[in-house]
Amino acid sequence: xxxxxxxxxxxxxxxxxxxxxxxxxxxxxxxxxxxxxxxxxxxxxxxxxxxxxxxxxxxxxxxxxxxxxxxxxxxxxxxxxxxxxxxxxxxxxxxxxxxxxxxxxxxxxxxxxxxxxxxxxxxxxxxxxxxxxxxxxxxxxxxxxxxxxxxxxxxxxxxxxxxxxxxxxxxxxxxxxxxxxxxxxxxxxxxxxxxxxxxxxxxxxxxxxxxxxxxxxxxxxxxxxxxxxxxxxxxxxxxxxxxxxxxxxxxxxxxxxxxxxxxxxxxxxxxxxxxxxxxxxxxxxxxxxxxxxxxxxxxxxxxxxxxxxxxxxxxxxxxx
Amino acid sequence: xxxxxxxxxxxxxxxxxxxxxxxxxxxxxxxxxxxxxxxxxxxxxxxxxxxxxxxxxxxxxxxxxxxxxxxxxxxxxxxxxxxxxxxxxxxxxxxxxxxxxxxxxxxxxxxxxxxxxxxxxxxxxxxxxxxxxxxxxxxxxxxxxxxxxxxxxxxxxxxxxxxxxxxxxxxxxxxxxxxxxxxxxxxxxxxxxxxxxxxxxxxxxxxxxxxxxxxxxxxxxxxxxxxxxxxxxxxxxxxxxxxxxxxxxxxxxxxxxxxxxxxxxxxxxxxxxxxxxxxxxxxxxxxxxxxxxxxxxxxxxxxxxxxxxxxxxxxxxxxxxxxxxxxxxxxxxxxxxxxxxxxx
Ligand SMILES: Nc1ncnc2c1ncn2[C@@H]1O[C@H](COP(=O)(O)OP(=O)(O)OP(=O)(O)O)[C@@H](O)[C@H]1O
Ligand SMILES: Nc1ncnc2c1ncn2[C@@H]1O[C@H](COP(=O)(O)OP(=O)(O)OP(=O)(O)O)[C@@H](O)[C@H]1O
Ligand code: SF4
Ligand code: SF4
Ligand SMILES: [Mg+2]
Ligand SMILES: [Mg+2]
Numbered sequence: 001x002x003x004x005x006x007x008x009x010x011x012x013x014x015x016x017x018x019x020x021x022x023x024x025x026x027x028x029x030x031x032x033x034x035x036x037x038x039x040x041x042x043x044x045x046x047x048x049x050x051x052x053x054x055x056x057x058x059x060x061x062x063x064x065x066x067x068x069x070x071x072x073x074x075x076x077x078x079x080x081x082x083x084x085x086x087x088x089x090x091x092x093x094x095x096x097x098x099x100x101x102x103x104x105x106x107x108x109x110x111x112x113x114x115x116x117x118x119x120x121x122x123x124x125x126x127x128x129x130x131x132x133x134x135x136x137x138x139x140x141x142x143x144x145x146x147x148x149x150x151x152x153x154x155x156x157x158x159x160x161x162x163x164x165x166x167x168x169x170x171x172x173x174x175x176x177x178x179x180x181x182x183x184x185x186x187x188x189x190x191x192x193x194x195x196x197x198x199x200x201x202x203x204x205x206x207x208x209x210x211x212x213x214x215x216x217x218x219x220x221x222x223x224x225x226x227x228x229x230x231x232x233x234x235x236x237x238x239x240x241x242x243x244x245x246x247x248x249x250x251x252x253x254x255x256x257x258x259x260x261x262x263x264x265x266x267x268x269x270x271x272x273x274x275x276x277x278x279x280x281x282x283x284x285x286x287x288x289x290x291x292x293x294x295x296x297x298x299x300x301x302x303x304x305x306x307x308x309x310x311x312x313x314x315x316x317x318x319x320x
Numbered sequence: 321x322x323x324x325x326x327x328x329x330x331x332x333x334x335x336x337x338x339x340x341x342x343x344x345x346x347x348x349x350x351x352x353x354x355x356x357x358x359x360x361x362x363x364x365x366x367x368x369x370x371x372x373x374x375x376x377x378x379x380x381x382x383x384x385x386x387x388x389x390x391x392x393x394x395x396x397x398x399x400x401x402x403x404x405x406x407x408x409x410x411x412x413x414x415x416x417x418x419x420x421x422x423x424x425x426x427x428x429x430x431x432x433x434x435x436x437x438x439x440x441x442x443x444x445x446x447x448x449x450x451x452x453x454x455x456x457x458x459x460x461x462x463x464x465x466x467x468x469x470x471x472x473x474x475x476x477x478x479x480x481x482x483x484x485x486x487x488x489x490x491x492x493x494x495x496x497x498x499x500x501x502x503x504x505x506x507x508x509x510x511x512x513x514x515x516x517x518x519x520x521x522x523x524x525x526x527x528x529x530x531x532x533x534x535x536x537x538x539x540x541x542x543x544x545x546x547x548x549x550x551x552x553x554x555x556x557x558x559x560x561x562x563x564x565x566x567x568x569x570x571x572x573x574x575x576x577x578x579x580x581x582x583x584x585x586x587x588x589x590x591x592x593x594x595x596x597x598x599x600x601x602x603x604x605x606x607x608x609x610x611x612x613x614x615x616x617x618x619x620x621x622x623x624x625x626x627x628x629x630x631x632x633x634x635x636x637x638x639x640x641x642x643x644x645x646x647x648x649x650x651x652x653x654x655x656x657x658x659x660x661x662x663x664x
Pocket of ligand 1: 014021022023041042043044045046047048049050058059213278
């Protein structure tokens with residue numbers, strides 16, 4: 001497998017007059033074509049900021065970046081506006097938790113998908129509309145010809161989410177970025193959409209980065225899982241390995257504190273305290289204030305991300 | 321009542337703490353092209369439930385099925401269109417019963433949105449002292465109670481009493497909301513998605529705390545959540561709702577171990593697998609839940625049910641006792657006319 005995406009030492013800091021947020025503090029990973037990487041982490045850990053960096057969606061004037069993000073060899077952080085617009089329209093697509101952000105309420109679903117197709121392929125109106133119908137069919141929306149004429153608010157949550165996936169795939173991207181696309185859906189609908197994403201990923205050999213805070217969801221879709229904490233990846237491993245033998249104390253705590261079948265009557269393991277404030281760049285392990293294994297060298301310097309075995313890396317002084 | 325002592329059980333332990341019979345709540349909504357016609361959301365329809373003393377009753381179901389409406393009916397934030405409620409033998413809001421105010425002292429509620437439910441201009445201590453003061457507790461005693469409440473929910477009073485809501489994390493704010501619900505020494509607490517917005521590691525802290533408080537203070541819980549795993553963890557009995565109706569009700573072991581209603585089965589098998597070697601390969605049911613305006617006739621689940629037959633569209637299945645649980649499905653009603661039902 002060749003790597004389509006290479007992220008190296010990414011730092012993202014937001015600076016506003018009243019505060020500074022060090023949202024991402026040195027994230028590195030690779031993604032191969034046809035691979036799904038799950039990024040798991042709690043609220044504020046920097047998952048969305050990492051993902052949005054790949055499309056450079058942050059407000060330019062108050063974002064400070066460093067590091068490198070290369071897609072098929074092209075440096076995204078240096079891209080000129082023209083190349084950036086090609087990147088967003090043709091090479092990389094993104095789906096979100098809230099489809100309302102993807103669709104304009106005053107146009108029909110068909111108009112919006114067809115317009116995107118027309119813009120990127122130069123096809124005629126009729127041809128674009130036909131492609132839009134095929135796309136709706138592809139995401140398994142029943143009676144697609146009728147659904148083309150529906151406005152976003154006329155669709156159920158699950159249907160809108162499918163339509164957003166159709167829109168995202170309308171320009172044949174090679175990389176799909178998914179930011180909690182099923183979090184707002186009901187359980188019986190969520191599983192349908194997860195299975196759809198998995199099928200489409202295979203069918204089109206997409207690279208997918210799937211951000212979620214739900215371990216079950218990450219396990220359903222991912223080949224590898226990266227765990228984020230306070231703007232850093234603290235562990236990265238193939239999905240089986242992450243579930244069977246997580247190494248970082250935070251990953252272990254997160255898995256142990258997630259309630260699942262058969263835990264009734266047991267006391268839950270929980271991690272004391274709360275994640276750190278990101279106003280300062282951390283000078284040691286960010287998890288140290290909550291870690292029961294903390295020792296002096298944890299806070300002396302930021303622990304490096306070390307391989308404990310092939311494809312399994314851990315950022316902890318205890319990892320060997 | 322003025323000293324706000326804990327309330328003793330009245331009828332014996334077998335008398336339900338809360339009994340709600342035939343509760344109904346329909347919301348009129350504007351419909352039609354110009355909003356002239358009136359349609360009705362049947363949020364809760366003829367729902368009967370009892371909550372036993374000391375138990376945790378879990379309530380599950382998908383978005384819009386009426387869970388929060390049930391919660392708000394149980395503490396009378398909403399007035400039911402129909403139905404009656406009895407709290408430990410006392411009818412609620414009836415001539416010889418107890419008032420709604422008295423009900424709200426004994427039954428408290430905690431919501432999901434920990435930020436919206438706290439007044440941003442009051443310190444935590446002021447928020448917590450508010451209800452006890454309003455019920456006539458002297459200032460010194462109220463201060464003592466606030467300290468006691470904060471300690472109970474694991475927040476050091478010296479550190480947290482004078483903070484404002486925005487100076488707390490989500491988990492800490494939810495602890496404050498729970499402390500506030502405890503302030504009048506209620507017997508029943510309704511937790512409506514109370515841990516749903518919390519991160520997993522914090523959720524576990526709050527769940528452990530809820531378990532401890534229940535024993536320490538002899539509480540009864542109604543625990544509403546869309547998270548089936550958390551409901552299983554906490555509940556003694558579980559009630560499954562679909563479009564304003566109870567479809568299945570029974571002990572947690574029966575509901576999770578041997579679900580009878582096709583919807584309960586689908587809901588349980590829609591849970592993502594925690595094992596990458598046993599991923600889900602097929603969604604248990606297709607489509608989205610229908611709109612609760614004009615729900616399907618007969619069995620409301622029939623539009624998504626793989627076993628639906630003619631009778632399901634014609635007749636509403638009653639919530640009938642099966643072996644360990646109650647189920648509302650024609651397949652479980654002898655002589656219903658469903659081909660999978662036993663003959664009468
Ligand atoms: N445009 C912005 N300006 C300032 N701060 C921001 C901006 N976007 C994100 N942040 C901050 O960066 C941090 C990381 O946010 P991010 O959205 O990546 O978290 P997340 O892991 O996606 O969390 P969640 O699970 O809640 O979505 C947070 O502290 C957030 O408040
Ligand atoms: N005040 C209201 N006016 C009109 N409709 C309402 C009102 N309150 C609730 N509803 C409707 O009643 C139905 C049941 O809502 P309810 O909030 O009880 O559902 P829920 O099960 O708590 O859902 P969720 O899981 O999303 O919290 C929904 O269709 C909702 O839109
Ligand atoms: S580096 Fe130290 S503090 Fe950080 S996770 Fe490892 S043991 Fe804990
Ligand atoms: S009554 Fe009919 S439609 Fe309803 S759950 Fe049973 S079989 Fe399915
Ligand atoms: Mg996010
Ligand atoms: Mg609700």
